[in-house]
Amino acid sequence: MPLLNTADRLAALPSTGRVFIDALERSGLRGRGGAAFPTGVKWRAVAERSRGDAVIVVNGAEGEPQSQKDRALMTARPHLILDGAFIAARVLRARRIVLYIGERHTAARDSMLRSLGQRTEPDSGLVGVAAAPARYVAGAEAAAVHLINDGLGTPTNTPPYPFERGVDGAPTLVQNVETLAHVAVLARTGATPGTVLVTLAGAVAKPGVVEVETGATASDAIARAGGTSRAPRAVLVGGYFGRWMEVDDARRLPLHPESGIGCGVIGVMPSNRCPVCDVAEIMGYLAGESSAQCGPCFFGLRALADACTRIAQGGSSPDDLARLRRWGVEVRGRGACKHPDGAVIFLSSALTVFEREFAEHEPHVARRSA
Amino acid sequence: MSRHVSLVVDRIKCDGRGLCAELLPELIRLDDWGYPILAPGPIPEQLVPLAQRATEDCPVLAIALRRAERGR
Numbered sequence: 001m002p003l004l005n006t007a008d009r010l011a012a013l014p015s016t017g018r019v020f021i022d023a024l025e026r027s028g029l030r031g032r033g034g035a036a037f038p039t040g041v042k043w044r045a046v047a048e049r050s051r052g053d054a055v056i057v058v059n060g061a062e063g064e065p066q067s068q069k070d071r072a073l074m075t076a077r078p079h080l081i082l083d084g085a086f087i088a089a090r091v092l093r094a095r096r097i098v099l100y101i102g103e104r105h106t107a108a109r110d111s112m113l114r115s116l117g118q119r120t121e122p123d124s125g126l127v128g129v130a131a132a133p134a135r136y137v138a139g140a141e142a143a144a145v146h147l148i149n150d151g152l153g154t155p156t157n158t159p160p161y162p163f164e165r166g167v168d169g170a171p172t173l174v175q176n177v178e179t180l181a182h183v184a185v186l187a188r189t190g191a192t193p194g195t196v197l198v199t200l201a202g203a204v205a206k207p208g209v210v211e212v213e214t215g216a217t218a219s220d221a222i223a224r225a226g227g228t229s230r231a232p233r234a235v236l237v238g239g240y241f242g243r244w245m246e247v248d249d250a251r252r253l254p255l256h257p258e259s260g261i262g263c264g265v266i267g268v269m270p271s272n273r274c275p276v277c278d279v280a281e282i283m284g285y286l287a288g289e290s291s292a293q294c295g296p297c298f299f300g301l302r303a304l305a306d307a308c309t310r311i312a313q314g315g316s317s318p319d320d321l322a323r324l325r326r327w328g329v330e331v332r333g334r335g336a337c338k339h340p341d342g343a344v345i346f347l348s349s350a351l352t353v354f355e356r357e358f359a360e361h362e363p364h365v366a367r368r369s370a
Numbered sequence: 371m372s373r374h375v376s377l378v379v380d381r382i383k384c385d386g387r388g389l390c391a392e393l394l395p396e397l398i399r400l401d402d403w404g405y406p407i408l409a410p411g412p413i414p415e416q417l418v419p420l421a422q423r424a425t426e427d428c429p430v431l432a433i434a435l436r437r438a439e440r441g442r
Contacts, residue, residue, distance in 0.1 A: 293381075
């Protein structure tokens with residue numbers, strides 16, 4: 001698609017310094033990668049340490065399988081993201097910007113590079129690209145830094161945090177692409193857009209990315225995706241690092257970073273699917289995505305996934321349910337990164353919302369052969 | 371202000387050898403795969419020497435004492 005050079009139509013980026021961090025803090029902007037960390041606090045931590053050597057990592061890894069909003073934004077609004085990165089580089093006095101984009105997100109990468117080629121600011125010369133491995137943990141901050149430094153997309157121990165010692169050992173800002181787009185609008189207009197990108201998945205008429213007003217409900221977002229396509233049984237909010245919710249609770253959920261929407265995925269599970277089998281499959285995926293560095297994560301998630309699969313295939317068992325509950329508590333907080341925590345929070349919400357299904361599950365294999 | 375000593379495990383280094391739980395069962399137990407679960411909170415004063423010993427005897431030096439000033 002031959003597009004006009006939209007960079008020609010952009011006004012010059014407003015000149016700004018550390019005072020912009022005050023505006024960022026006043027705006028209340030929070031990170032859109034999933035953790036919802038206050039952006040102003042993060043910038044100040046890097047600004048205080050930068051000696052003109054800071055590094056900006058533009059995080060477009062998007063390792064969450066159901067999420068598409070980051071690549072959609074990189075494809076549709078690449079200049080906004082570059083604006084945000086350039087502003088970050090100026091305010092934090094960076095000497096390097098790294099576009100960290102999922103290795104399979106080729107359209108997004110091409111869009112970002114094409115737009116970069118249209119930019120004339122000297123900041124463009126700071127920019128390099130790194131491919132994020134298609135692994136779940138690759139989008140985590142410490143994993144991004146590790147990949148860029150050493151070619152290994154595995155998480156590392158923190159501290160030191162990237163803002164203390166990140167890429168090249170320098171203070172590093174790792175910021176999600178949607179967050180950077182909001183930074184750009186704030187810098188250009190004095191206000192953040194007041195919107196949030198969500199990915200609708202599962203039993204909706206038109207799955208995909210929609211932009212909604214901050215504070216709109218999940219019900220509004222589902223309506224924007226054409227409504228549900230089947231009677232829903234439950235909603236998974238925030239992707240595999242999120243939590244299951246009852247349909248009515250989810251419908252009322254306000255969509256903003258502080259309401260626990262994580263990376264903004266709303267997955268509608270229809271009532272004709274077996275939640276136990278789906279949960280077992282996702283737990284198996286998350287176990288396989290452990291970077292196998294920490295025992296409680298590597299062995300614990302595998303054991304949890306196996307117990308889920310035993311229930312899915314062999315029918316409910318009080319022993320396995322008790323194991324799921326005990327291990328779910330024990331594994332939490334015992335990895336170098338948050339991967340095991342995310343997996344057990346997901347599982348614990350599943351055991352609550354699907355309590356009846358887990359308790360009454362009948363063996364599928366036996367039923368099929370009967 | 372009192373000295374506040376706690377245990378920290380380097381989860382990447384830890385190999386699940388289990389020596390720490392043998393040396394300090396008061397504060398450390400093992401999960402079903404042999405990796406340490408630490409009792410929450412600061413180490414009681416009288417156990418600090420034993421905790422020190424447990425950190426020194428870890429074959430992969432994955433466990434350490436962390437001292438922090440309590441209060442502000």
